[in-house]
Amino acid sequence: MSNLGFQAVYRLMNDLEDVVCERAFPSEREGTGNGRLRSLESNRALADFDIIAFSISFENDYLNLLAVLAEAGLPLLSSERTPPHPLIIAGGVTSLLNPEPIAPFVDCFLIGEAEPILPSFFDIFRKHSQKEAFLEALTTYVPGTYVPALYHVTYETDGTIAQFLPKGDLPVKVRRVIVEDLSLYDTYTTVLTPHTTFDNTWLVEVARGCPHGCRFCAAGYVYRPPRFRTAAQLGDSLDEAALHAGRVGLVAAALTDISCLEELCLKAIAHGLRVSFSSLRADLLSPEFMEILKRTGAKTVAIAPDAGSERMRRVINKGISEQDVFKAVEMLVGAGIPNIKLYFMVGLPGETMADMEAIVALCNKIKHRFLKASRPTARLGRIIVSLSCFVPKPFTPFQWVPLESVKDLKAKIKHVKDGLRRVPNVRVHSDLPRWAYIQALLSRGDRRTAELLVAAHKNNGNWAKTLKGSIINPDFFVYRERSFDEILPWDFIDHGISKAFLIEEYQKALRAETSPPCHVGQCKACGVCA
Numbered sequence: 001m002s003n004l005g006f007q008a009v010y011r012l013m014n015d016l017e018d019v020v021c022e023r024a025f026p027s028e029r030e031g032t033g034n035g036r037l038r039s040l041e042s043n044r045a046l047a048d049f050d051i052i053a054f055s056i057s058f059e060n061d062y063l064n065l066l067a068v069l070a071e072a073g074l075p076l077l078s079s080e081r082t083p084p085h086p087l088i089i090a091g092g093v094t095s096l097l098n099p100e101p102i103a104p105f106v107d108c109f110l111i112g113e114a115e116p117i118l119p120s121f122f123d124i125f126r127k128h129s130q131k132e133a134f135l136e137a138l139t140t141y142v143p144g145t146y147v148p149a150l151y152h153v154t155y156e157t158d159g160t161i162a163q164f165l166p167k168g169d170l171p172v173k174v175r176r177v178i179v180e181d182l183s184l185y186d187t188y189t190t191v192l193t194p195h196t197t198f199d200n201t202w203l204v205e206v207a208r209g210c211p212h213g214c215r216f217c218a219a220g221y222v223y224r225p226p227r228f229r230t231a232a233q234l235g236d237s238l239d240e241a242a243l244h245a246g247r248v249g250l251v252a253a254a255l256t257d258i259s260c261l262e263e264l265c266l267k268a269i270a271h272g273l274r275v276s277f278s279s280l281r282a283d284l285l286s287p288e289f290m291e292i293l294k295r296t297g298a299k300t301v302a303i304a305p306d307a308g309s310e311r312m313r314r315v316i317n318k319g320i321s322e323q324d325v326f327k328a329v330e331m332l333v334g335a336g337i338p339n340i341k342l343y344f345m346v347g348l349p350g351e352t353m354a355d356m357e358a359i360v361a362l363c364n365k366i367k368h369r370f371l372k373a374s375r376p377t378a379r380l381g382r383i384i385v386s387l388s389c390f391v392p393k394p395f396t397p398f399q400w401v402p403l404e405s406v407k408d409l410k411a412k413i414k415h416v417k418d419g420l421r422r423v424p425n426v427r428v429h430s431d432l433p434r435w436a437y438i439q440a441l442l443s444r445g446d447r448r449t450a451e452l453l454v455a456a457h458k459n460n461g462n463w464a465k466t467l468k469g470s471i472i473n474p475d476f477f478v479y480r481e482r483s484f485d486e487i488l489p490w491d492f493i494d495h496g497i498s499k500a501f502l503i504e505e506y507q508k509a510l511r512a513e514t515s516p517p518c519h520v521g522q523c524k525a526c527g528v529c530a
């Protein structure tokens with residue numbers, strides 16, 4: 001319930017006159033496949049609905065999809081479901097990146113933003129009672145819909161994809177669909193629920209996409225071009241927030257890029273709302289914004305240097321310098337925000353142990369400035385260093401590179417932890433590299449990966465046992481460097497980004513060269529705005 005995309009789709013569906021959308025979640029207990037899973041609103045058995053729609057933001061949630069199907073008493077495979085079984089559809093950012101690992105379970109994916117797709121989807125749904133005819137009409141007439149059963153994949157003897165072809169005259173590529181004008185749709189919390197991450201927080205989507213082009217960030221590519229809402233529209237959303245909650249959460253990948261951020265925060269404060277932010281860029285924090293931040297009551301602010309050395313930050317096109325980070329920390333602590341969270345990644349392309357040293361050194365320098373800036377406030381907070389394992393994602397310039405080995409990721413994390421172990425007031429949290437391996441498998445795999453998901457489902461989510469007993473070699477998907485001319489499992493999706501652009505960006509990364517951010521209206525670099 002803490003996912004704004006999920007909430008937006010729930011509202012969009014219920015806004016359609018002849019559609020009733022209800023919620024259901026897999027139970028905490030082990031899935032039993034006994035058909036007991038019921039909707040929250042009307043307590044109706046899931047299998048009795050016409051459609052079951054999944055919103056999936058993380059690949060590691062794929063097993064929940066299987067758990068829901070099993071718990072609803074439905075066959076897992078699309079090919080084994082026949083009327084009156086409900087239609088299974090899926091969307092969310094994982095569908096925009098690479099839906100293939102779950103293709104055999106899903107009847108239809110919505111590839112893009114739901115607002116423009118859903119009305120046409122239901123127009124076609126109303127006209128067809130036969131599943132096959134409906135799915136074919138959908139693929140023909142509704143951009144952004146992808147029906148895996150209508151695409152046939154063949155493989156070379158080395159295991160790479162030989163062909164990925166549609167049936168008959170259906171489109172070879174599925175063009176993702178986005179909202180061109182965000183002012184047509186408000187996106188904010190629909191249902192406030194207790195006992196969730198955002199129980200008293202009204203989330204408001206401020207923008208979609210991000211102009212900065214960080215080379216590791218899939219969302220920065222598949223939500224292009226960056227789009228920002230107007231101050232007037234966001235002001236109305238804040239008026240709504242004030243009616244329902246005590247806190248507003250401003251959500252965007254590029255929050256600090258929005259010109260009306262200060263104005264918005266002041267309006268929220270005037271409404272008596274506390275404000276929280278999804279992320280802040282270190283190079284875009286102003287003294288004026290600090291004053292506002294102080295009044296929001298923020299206790300912790302996260303900034304993301306992402307890499308320790310200037311060289312690595314050029315490799316990933318982060319666009320912020322060490323000085324930007326220092327200045328941001330000094331301003332934040334000076335404004336009375338006691339705790340700073342710092343995000344870093346390990347396992348980036350071209351990274352060495354010297355870059356781990358650079359993370360330790362940067363954290364020490366930050367700590368020094370943190371202490372100095374804390375003195376006048378007589379309040380010493382904490383620096384929380386968060387280390388996550390870099391997973392190369394589809395549609396980024398790093399889509400061809402392998403995951404760093406689990407062993408090397410562990411060694412790198414240990415190196416940073418050891419380096420910061422004795423630094424007072426600094427805590428280090430890290431990912432488990434074995435989960436990065438599973439995430440890489442599920443984000444870079446093809447249809448054959450689905451067999452592993454079925455096995456993991458049968459093994460109650462025990463991946464170690466599943467991978468041990470697998471006849472598919474998971475390393476093929478995780479640790480193999482791919483060539484530029486290989487057909488990638490996700491190549492059938494057309495985001496409008498040219499492959500030549502991604503290759504050029506990758507080569508610039510290898511040379512540690514940066515690229516400029518988006519200038520929508522004046523730039524045709526990646527192909528999306530052409």
Ligand code: SF4
Pocket residue numbers: 224225226517518519520521523524525526527528529530
């Ligand atoms: S064409 Fe230019 S402005 Fe448009 S999304 Fe691509 S890089 Fe950004």
